[in-house]
Amino acid sequence: MSSSDRFPRKTGSSPDLNLFRAVEVFMAVAEMQQVTTAAHALGMTQSAASQHLKNLETAFGVKFIDRSQRPIALTHAGGVLQRHGFRLLNEIEDLKANIRRLNASTLPVLRMGLLASIATTLTPGLFDFVVEDLGVPELILSAGLATDHRSALYARQIDLAVTSELVRSDDDHHAIPVLDEPFYLVLPEDYDGDPADMDEISARLSLVRFGVATPVGRRTDQHLQRCRLHFPRAMEADRASMVVAGVVTGKCFAILSPSLLIDAVAEGMRLRIEPLPFPGFRRRIQVVTRTGEHDAIADALAGQCARILKTHFALRFPALEGEVEYHSLPAA
Numbered sequence: 001m002s003s004s005d006r007f008p009r010k011t012g013s014s015p016d017l018n019l020f021r022a023v024e025v026f027m028a029v030a031e032m033q034q035v036t037t038a039a040h041a042l043g044m045t046q047s048a049a050s051q052h053l054k055n056l057e058t059a060f061g062v063k064f065i066d067r068s069q070r071p072i073a074l075t076h077a078g079g080v081l082q083r084h085g086f087r088l089l090n091e092i093e094d095l096k097a098n099i100r101r102l103n104a105s106t107l108p109v110l111r112m113g114l115l116a117s118i119a120t121t122l123t124p125g126l127f128d129f130v131v132e133d134l135g136v137p138e139l140i141l142s143a144g145l146a147t148d149h150r151s152a153l154y155a156r157q158i159d160l161a162v163t164s165e166l167v168r169s170d171d172d173h174h175a176i177p178v179l180d181e182p183f184y185l186v187l188p189e190d191y192d193g194d195p196a197d198m199d200e201i202s203a204r205l206s207l208v209r210f211g212v213a214t215p216v217g218r219r220t221d222q223h224l225q226r227c228r229l230h231f232p233r234a235m236e237a238d239r240a241s242m243v244v245a246g247v248v249t250g251k252c253f254a255i256l257s258p259s260l261l262i263d264a265v266a267e268g269m270r271l272r273i274e275p276l277p278f279p280g281f282r283r284r285i286q287v288v289t290r291t292g293e294h295d296a297i298a299d300a301l302a303g304q305c306a307r308i309l310k311t312h313f314a315l316r317f318p319a320l321e322g323e324v325e326y327h328s329l330p331a332a
Contacts, residue, residue: 023089029072109137112142185275189270303328303329
């Protein structure tokens with residue numbers, strides 16, 4: 001389509017048409033069935049409203065209003081225009097709202113992906129921080145796995161992610177570490193055996209684990225293979241809450257980090273959390289965005305995430321204080 005087709009030149013015979021205003025007048029007349037009443041509601045004279053209607057009909061070459069009836073009625077073409085008019089005016093209102101947001105902030109909306117295991121913990125504090133401290137009027141959050149975040153960043157469906165899949169800063173990504181956390185042995189609360197005896201534990205309990213399709217599941221499997229450990233398995237899942245629920249049955253044990261346990265502990269699930277009786281491993285939580293797009297916001301959010309998680313970990317896991325390494329907290 002040429003530019004002349006999209007933006008037709010005005011000719012001497014064309015009316016002076018303000019399409020949006022003319023449709024607005026038409027919609028008011030269609031609703032109130034009187035030009036005078038509609039004009040008053042819109043704050044204009046009857047003659048001005050009538051001129052808008054005349055220009056609209058001239059531009060389209062059809063009659064939208066049957067003036068022979070009292071109260072006035074719509075023609076068939078008028079009914080079609082009314083249906084489209086609702087959508088058109090709604091779109092205009094949405095556009096106005098977005099423009100107002102642009103005037104108020106350099107970023108009208110921030111789309112953020114959160115790890116499902118800490119989404120509930122982070123959301124209240126992040127909402128207040130984004131709106132009040134960063135001045136972004138709207139926050140759109142989506143919970144998921146680290147693999148979901150990678151795909152969503154690539155597809156530009158989100159602006160940044162609080163994620164666990166290790167991403168290094170490069171030409172494509174700006175990554176800021178939030179914390180490094182160790183994994184622990186998670187047993188049923190009433191397990192009465194020696195937590196350092198993995199032979200006894202694996203004889204009495206089965207391993208409930210994350211599926212290999214998840215980053216944490218793959219990392220756990222790889223670490224167990226390096227340690228030459230093979231445990232009987234009863235269940236796998238892709239959400240921390242389901243893994244912990246397997247432990248709560250009293251028939252399973254798990255290998256999890258504090259961020260994977262926070263929701264369960266907050267909900268009152270009773271667990272026994274012990275150090276791993278074999279070489280340990282850790283995972284990193286970080287904020288990742290596309291390089292050069294939201295670097296400053298990502299840096300600020302990494303600090304806020306560290307503050308929120310440190311506060312909640314101290315409350316829920318006081319015995320583990322000092323074992324989590326925070327990277328983005330300001331120096332004391």
